[in-house]
Amino acid sequence: MEAYLVAILIITAIYVLLSLGLTLQYGLTGLINFGHVGFFCIGAYAAAILSAYAGLPVIVGFLAAIVLAGLAAFPIGLIALRLRDDYFAIVTLGFSETVRIIVTSEKQLTNGVQGIPGIPRLVDGVGILSALAVLAVLLAANGAAIYAFRRIVASPFGRMIEAIRDNEEAVKALGKDPARFKIQVLVLGAALAGLSGAFYAHYIGYVSPDQFNPLVTFYVWMAIIMGGVGRISGAIVGTALLMLFLEGSRFLRDVMPFISAVDMASIRIGAVGLALVLFTLYRPQGLMGDFTRRR
Amino acid sequence: MAFWIELVIAGLVSGLVIGLSALSITLVFGIARFPNAATGDTMTLGAYGALIGHRITGSLIAGGILGAAAGALVGVLGYLLIFRQLARRSNVALLVASIGLGFMLRAAMGVAFGHSQSVFQLPLVRPWRLGEVPIQPNDLWLALAAGSALMVVFGVLYLTPIGRRMRAVADDAALARVSGISPDRVMIALWVLAGAVAAVAGMIAGIKTVVSPEMGWDLLLPAFSAAIFGGIGSPVGAVVAGLILGVAQEVATPFVGFTYKIALAFVVMLFVLLVRPRGLFGKLEGAR
Numbered sequence A: 001m002e003a004y005l006v007a008i009l010i011i012t013a014i015y016v017l018l019s020l021g022l023t024l025q026y027g028l029t030g031l032i033n034f035g036h037v038g039f040f041c042i043g044a045y046a047a048a049i050l051s052a053y054a055g056l057p058v059i060v061g062f063l064a065a066i067v068l069a070g071l072a073a074f075p076i077g078l079i080a081l082r083l084r085d086d087y088f089a090i091v092t093l094g095f096s097e098t099v100r101i102i103v104t105s106e107k108q109l110t111n112g113v114q115g116i117p118g119i120p121r122l123v124d125g126v127g128i129l130s131a132l133a134v135l136a137v138l139l140a141a142n143g144a145a146i147y148a149f150r151r152i153v154a155s156p157f158g159r160m161i162e163a164i165r166d167n168e169e170a171v172k173a174l175g176k177d178p179a180r181f182k183i184q185v186l187v188l189g190a191a192l193a194g195l196s197g198a199f200y201a202h203y204i205g206y207v208s209p210d211q212f213n214p215l216v217t218f219y220v221w222m223a224i225i226m227g228g229v230g231r232i233s234g235a236i237v238g239t240a241l242l243m244l245f246l247e248g249s250r251f252l253r254d255v256m257p258f259i260s261a262v263d264m265a266s267i268r269i270g271a272v273g274l275a276l277v278l279f280t281l282y283r284p285q286g287l288m289g290d291f292t293r294r295r
Numbered sequence B: 001m002a003f004w005i006e007l008v009i010a011g012l013v014s015g016l017v018i019g020l021s022a023l024s025i026t027l028v029f030g031i032a033r034f035p036n037a038a039t040g041d042t043m044t045l046g047a048y049g050a051l052i053g054h055r056i057t058g059s060l061i062a063g064g065i066l067g068a069a070a071g072a073l074v075g076v077l078g079y080l081l082i083f084r085q086l087a088r089r090s091n092v093a094l095l096v097a098s099i100g101l102g103f104m105l106r107a108a109m110g111v112a113f114g115h116s117q118s119v120f121q122l123p124l125v126r127p128w129r130l131g132e133v134p135i136q137p138n139d140l141w142l143a144l145a146a147g148s149a150l151m152v153v154f155g156v157l158y159l160t161p162i163g164r165r166m167r168a169v170a171d172d173a174a175l176a177r178v179s180g181i182s183p184d185r186v187m188i189a190l191w192v193l194a195g196a197v198a199a200v201a202g203m204i205a206g207i208k209t210v211v212s213p214e215m216g217w218d219l220l221l222p223a224f225s226a227a228i229f230g231g232i233g234s235p236v237g238a239v240v241a242g243l244i245l246g247v248a249q250e251v252a253t254p255f256v257g258f259t260y261k262i263a264l265a266f267v268v269m270l271f272v273l274l275v276r277p278r279g280l281f282g283k284l285e286g287a288r
Helices: A002-030 A036-053 A058-080 A086-103 A128-154 A158-166 A168-173 A178-204 A214-227 A232-255 A263-280 B001-032 B039-057 B060-083 B092-115 B138-160 B161-171 B173-178 B181-209 B215-231 B235-256 B261-274
Strands: B127-132 B132-134
Touching: A002 A036, A002 A128, A002 A158, A002 A178, A002 A232, A002 B001, A002 B181, A036 A058, A036 A086, A036 A178, A036 A214, A036 B161, A036 B181, A058 A086, A058 A178, A058 B261, A086 A214, A086 B092, A086 B132, A086 B215, A086 B261, A128 A158, A128 A178, A128 A232, A158 A168, A158 A178, A214 A263, A214 B092, A232 A263, A263 B092, B001 B039, B001 B138, B001 B161, B001 B181, B001 B215, B001 B235, B039 B060, B039 B092, B039 B138, B039 B181, B039 B215, B060 B092, B060 B138, B060 B235, B132 B138, B138 B161, B138 B181, B161 B173, B161 B181, B173 B181, B181 B215, B215 B235, B215 B261, B235 B261
Parallel strands: none
Antiparallel strands: B127 B132
């Protein structure tokens, strides 16, 4: 039971990193990133390839995951500046699908659909102690990310990106260039997703393309919309709710065994859809309130 | 040579699928003003509707009509239950809600029809030969079906009073409103058309390949790409761009491989957005 609880906490902490990245991009800056899973995927594969294939130390894989995911966001950012927000959403969605196509196709690098097994654990050993150690590392990473996040919000940079979200024309009129800030935010959020991906790869021990389908992106969207857009507390509460829902649906099958596994997967997708629709319709500010205006 | 002509013909057929789905997207984008991500799953619904209709009646035409009716019904229900409520909100809210609607549709179809792939049971027909090029009679029927769907849409848009009102709303929603055009009736006409067209696209895709709950999602990216390429809000552009994209995908397959076909759609989309954001036939002010 404890082991199960720790496992859920680890996955939650991995998802909180993703949610924080998206909160920075959408919640604070208003960038509609529908390709979050693409950066997550880049991070996971970078860590997997460097540690399982190249045999490099884990820390190198982590750094590469952060840097590569951030770098991948840079050209997307350059394009984003020139697009209206809904076009940007489609472009990022296309980006994440393209990343998935690339990792599926480039077999000599990624082993295609079979995926990469045997990614070393962060902490050796199998007992609960090693799991707790992993959790501790993750919590430290989350703590650092949240600390950085709070510093960003309180800084001139934070005020600027929120101003961009609220009124981009006014920002331009003040002689500031929103483009630079948008790229920086996009790269930061993507780097956070890359870090999250590295943790994911080393925790699960195996990566394959079907772990990185767009559903993951919308899990994260569901989390921040449920929790409340633009707040750290919203990202955390929303992610906790998301995990409760994902794990709860697993228990539902124990209670109702007549529902097959594939049907349960469908029901889960349907519930994500229903949550997205209902929250957009009736509670756009999320559960934790919102210091942004109407959306 | 015959090989390339075959590829072009295959490309034209898949281009019809892309063009029809892009037409559905561009109609919604032009009039309701948001990118409808539920288009892909409406296509899947059309494919399943046509499959069931075909199994019951044995007639593809009856199947196609049932599929189109199912697509139109879901379009109107989506508008009445969700999108109408969000009309005053940002297009982000509408986009997120359309993704949610798409997920719900996909889930319902996954539970109702299972996750195994289904195929249309059609009799095998010996292909006609034009010189060295084999031509499948079925492809011609599909082209005819797509053509009649297009004729209906363009007929409604350009020959009927409701079509004139739809174009007025697309042109300037505020002006249309003060001219006494009721947005509700225009919107319902729009969603009937958009849903039915997407459903016909899904049916053609299902006949050419297989029907599964995920099929529509995989076709969404090329559809968006063609809608942008053709110029958002331009019905003619969507169809032309869909055909171009379909042919480009098939002709590129021997060079880039089968899996990179969808990536090609993404590259085309990026290129158009960066170089000519209003696309082939789009209006300048509507772009980006």
